[in-house]
Amino acid sequence: MRLELVKRPQQSKLYSALSPFIAFGLTLVAGAFLFAMLGKNPALGLYTYFVEPLTELWSLHELAVKAAPLILIAVGLSVCFVSNNWNIGAEGQFTIGAITGAALPLYFPDAQTIALLPAMLVCGALGGAVYAAIPALLKARFNTNEILTSLMLVYVAQLFLDWLVRGPWRDPAAMSFPQAPAFSSWATLPELFPMSGRANWGIVFALVAALVVWFMLSRTLKGFEIRVIGQSPRAGRFGGFSTARTIVFAFLVSGALAGLAGIAEVSGAIGRLQPQISPGYGFAAIIVAFLGRLNPLGIVAAGFVLALSYLGGEAAQIAVGVTDKTVRAFQGILLFFVLACDTLIHYQIRIVRRAPLSEPASLSTETAHGHG
């Protein structure tokens, strides 16, 4: 006896829409078990984790700070993933964006004008886009595997940043410690409501980007082209769409948004370039993109949920006394349920009692990826 996944002829629209909520609900149930097994009160644990961070104003600001880069990157990734391009290197594009954006005030220290910040943001987005163009061109031209190339470029970007802040860009006043000089006020992304917390314009960029990309994907010919190429490159070619052009376009959008997130993060939330600028936003954004079902509006919600899981994790460490590993376990459980629900929407499980005579139709991962 064995289990087999069989593609459903028709997918339930209702369950497709409900899937993230079901997944979230299952995560809560699993979370309650987790807390109970750790010997903590599950109700208190879940309250601290998912509700308490929303009850205070400063904490809402922090939620926005945390969600902004996740949403920006994930919105870009959705364009890639919908078009069947697997950009795993957003973390690297984020880093390069931070570097190219931060280069302006470092190389033009006298340019303290109102134009400095917009120029930095543009440079950051361009830097991210150019960096994402590398795996895109390699894929379009040589058919290389973009999962590997984009992932490997993450390490290149991180080591490059490390070298910069320890070497040429090191702050001479920092006693040989690895950090670049702090940004001036002209180079700092302003806070939205400085009276009550430190949320900055990054969250606004994220929301605008989500709206624009949602409109593009769902209402324009370009969006149609991206979806057709993603689902069936052959059909796309009959329709006159170019696969290569779509690969490059998707990577450029994705890289630009990741780069913008990078410069917004260092200019707004951190205040200078330093060796560590991201706790893995580029990778966490992959979770966000799928949790949001690759829909930019869903991604906004998903970004806040994941950001909440970080904040709640901290609150739970203090109030309930669980370890930081619990945070990661929660995120893992969430993604597991999202993917599991998704799979069950598209496939059904069939129990095969007798070994078949011929080789079974394998559960093809290509088709599993292809649904978008």
Next chain:
Amino acid sequence: MKKLLMAMAASAALLTAGGAFAQDKTKACFIYVGPIGDFGWSYQHHQGALEMQEALGGEEKVEIAYLESVPEGADAERAIERFARSGCNIIFTTSFGYMDATNKVAAKFPDVKFEHATGFKREHPNVATYNSKFHEGRYVQGVIAAKMSEAGVAGYIASFPIPEVVMGINAFMLGAQSVDPDFEVKVVWANTWFDPGKEADAAKALIDQGADIITQHTDSTAPMQVAAERGIKAFGQASDMIKFGPETQLTSIIDDWGPYYTERVKAVMDGTWEQHDVWAGMAEGHVVMAPYTNMPDDVKALAEETEAKIKSGEFDPFTGPVKKQDGSEWLAEGEVAEESELLGLNFYVEGVDDELPQ
């Protein structure tokens, strides 16, 4: 809208202030860069915290809270602010990367005391900094290494090229040279504070290059375990790692934060806390050598003698004549390095077989 926000902010501030008044015990909070189970840096800070709690009257008098593995980016500021709002009276931020965040939050909470380890910024009167002279212990290790090594080569697993680490390599080198002027130190930069896999690989690479003594400025026990497997000797880091190499560990530099944490939290309780910058070593009991093990008696005697001299202040590891790696003079005969210069140290002394990453 703005009014509403201000009202909400004000009420939030009142709520937290109320929380602080309601407490009759002192709350000390700790931010760690790694897991408390690293058996290195963060573990020792946590041990110090527990020791402090014990010394000041246990849970009835002192409440402690901590956050582990807090990244040194935008997250640090939130973590510190969360502590400041949750009624902490004193917050210890125990990694260099928390420097800006500590000072930013300190500006907003003038009644909370902040103590930042290994940094140099004290922008507000409620921020103090503290660090230990680990290099004093490294000098003793260098002496032992030169005595114990048959190959005359030690392998040094370094984390990041910051002054503290460079200082440690130099002190180790000088200690070794005091026994064997031709002693070699090979360095591998792991570029991490805690990554057992990478640290183990670094240890293997160094052993393959001929090192028969391993020392580390990273926090996991992996190098000790690799050294044990290969049957050579090694030094522990931050905590006593003898459990991980009963036949391997020569000694270990123990970061004993307990006395400092006790002193500072007590100062908060007594209302005598003041800003300062402390850089203390063996003399103050902040740097402690683990028992000298797995070595002959004469080496042990020499190590103890060296330790005693440093402890009493009779000898400073950075005493001339010392040349820089390029052969130029750094310290003249009998000259002792200035603390301010050490704290920004960015060059090797003569004899280190490595190029300092710049």
